[in-house]
Amino acid sequence: MSACPDKAMQLQGLLDGELDAVNAAACEAHLKTCEGCEAEYRRLEALRESLATPGVAHRAPERLRGKVEAMLGAEAATPEPPAAPSMRRTSPWAASGMAGLLAATLAVMIVLPQVGDGEVARQLVASHVRSLLANHITDVATSDQHVVRPWFNGKVDIAPPVPDLSAQGFPLVGGRLDYIDGRVAPAIVYRRRLHTVNLFVWSAQGRLFNAARTIRRDGYTLVEWTAGGLRYAAVSDIEPADLLRFKAAYQAHSPDPSH
Known part of the structure; x- marks a missing residue:
C-alpha cells in the first residue's frame, strides 16, 4: 500500500521537525490510521539512520573546504552595488539596512x-x-x-x-x-x-x-x-x-x- 500523495511534504516535515504543533498532531493522527503513510514514514526514518551511519557520508577534502571559505570571504568583502533610486523619501534610520x-x-x-x-x-x-x-x-x-x-x-x-x-x-x-x-x-x-x-x-x-x-x-x-x-x-x-x-x-x- 502506497502513501497518500498529498502527505509527502507533511511526512518530510514531521521527520525534520518542521511542522507546527497543530499540523504535527494531525499528521501523527493520520499515521495511526493509514498503513501506507506509516510505512513510508518508517522508510524515511530508516533511510535517515542509514545515512547517519559512520563511513557512509563522504567528507569533502580540506582543500575544497578552504577554497569554499575563501570564496565566501571574498564575496562578503565585495561592496554591494548602490541601491536603485527610490520614488519615496527614505528615513535616516532605514539607511543602516x-x-x-x-x-x-x-x-x-x-x-x-x-x-x-x-x-x-x-x-x-x-x-x-x-x-x-x-x-x-x-x-x-x-x-x-x-x-x-x-x-x-x-x-x-x-x-x-x-x-x-x-x-x-x-x-x-x-x-x-x-x-x-x-x-x-x-x-x-x-x-x-x-x-x-x-x-x-x-x-x-x-x-x-x-x-x-x-x-x-x-x-x-x-x-x-x-x-x-x-x-x-x-x-x-x-x-x-x-x-x-x-x-x-x-x-x-x-x-x-x-x-
Missing part, C-alpha cells in the same frame, strides 16, 4: 507583557491557534498582494500594507478578518517554511503601547510594534529570531512612509 533594524528590535526586547497588555497578548495567541485548529487561516487565499489589501476595503476602517515577502522567506498566503482588542481587525497571513505567521493589525487610537516588544507565551512567539497610528502583532511558533526577521522584512518593504 535590515541588520541594524533587527539589532534595534533586539535591544528593546522584553520577556513578559506589561500590565494592561496581558489580555491582548492572550487574545492574539488564542486567535492564532484558533485559526490553525479550525483550519480557517484565510478568508481570501492568494499570494497576490494587490488582491489581499483591496479585499479589506469596506470591511475594516484601516488599510494595512501587504508587502510581498517571498524573497525574504515569508511568502504571502492571504488574509482574513479577526477580532482583537474589542474590534474587527485584519489578519495578514504569511508562511515560514511549513509554519504560519499571523500578522494582526488594528488602530492604536492614540493609546500608549510599548514601541516594540517580544513575548513568549504558551510556546508561541509574539512580536508587537506600532507605526503610522497602527498597532502590529505577529504571532507564530517559529523561533523568535525568525519572527524578528519577519518584522524587519515587513517594515523594510512596507510602502507606508512612516516605517
Whole structure:
C-alpha cells in the first residue's frame, strides 16, 4: 500500500521537525490510521539512520573546504552595488539596512507583557491557534498582494500594507478578518517554511503601547510594534529570531512612509 500523495511534504516535515504543533498532531493522527503513510514514514526514518551511519557520508577534502571559505570571504568583502533610486523619501534610520533594524528590535526586547497588555497578548495567541485548529487561516487565499489589501476595503476602517515577502522567506498566503482588542481587525497571513505567521493589525487610537516588544507565551512567539497610528502583532511558533526577521522584512518593504 502506497502513501497518500498529498502527505509527502507533511511526512518530510514531521521527520525534520518542521511542522507546527497543530499540523504535527494531525499528521501523527493520520499515521495511526493509514498503513501506507506509516510505512513510508518508517522508510524515511530508516533511510535517515542509514545515512547517519559512520563511513557512509563522504567528507569533502580540506582543500575544497578552504577554497569554499575563501570564496565566501571574498564575496562578503565585495561592496554591494548602490541601491536603485527610490520614488519615496527614505528615513535616516532605514539607511543602516535590515541588520541594524533587527539589532534595534533586539535591544528593546522584553520577556513578559506589561500590565494592561496581558489580555491582548492572550487574545492574539488564542486567535492564532484558533485559526490553525479550525483550519480557517484565510478568508481570501492568494499570494497576490494587490488582491489581499483591496479585499479589506469596506470591511475594516484601516488599510494595512501587504508587502510581498517571498524573497525574504515569508511568502504571502492571504488574509482574513479577526477580532482583537474589542474590534474587527485584519489578519495578514504569511508562511515560514511549513509554519504560519499571523500578522494582526488594528488602530492604536492614540493609546500608549510599548514601541516594540517580544513575548513568549504558551510556546508561541509574539512580536508587537506600532507605526503610522497602527498597532502590529505577529504571532507564530517559529523561533523568535525568525519572527524578528519577519518584522524587519515587513517594515523594510512596507510602502507606508512612516516605517
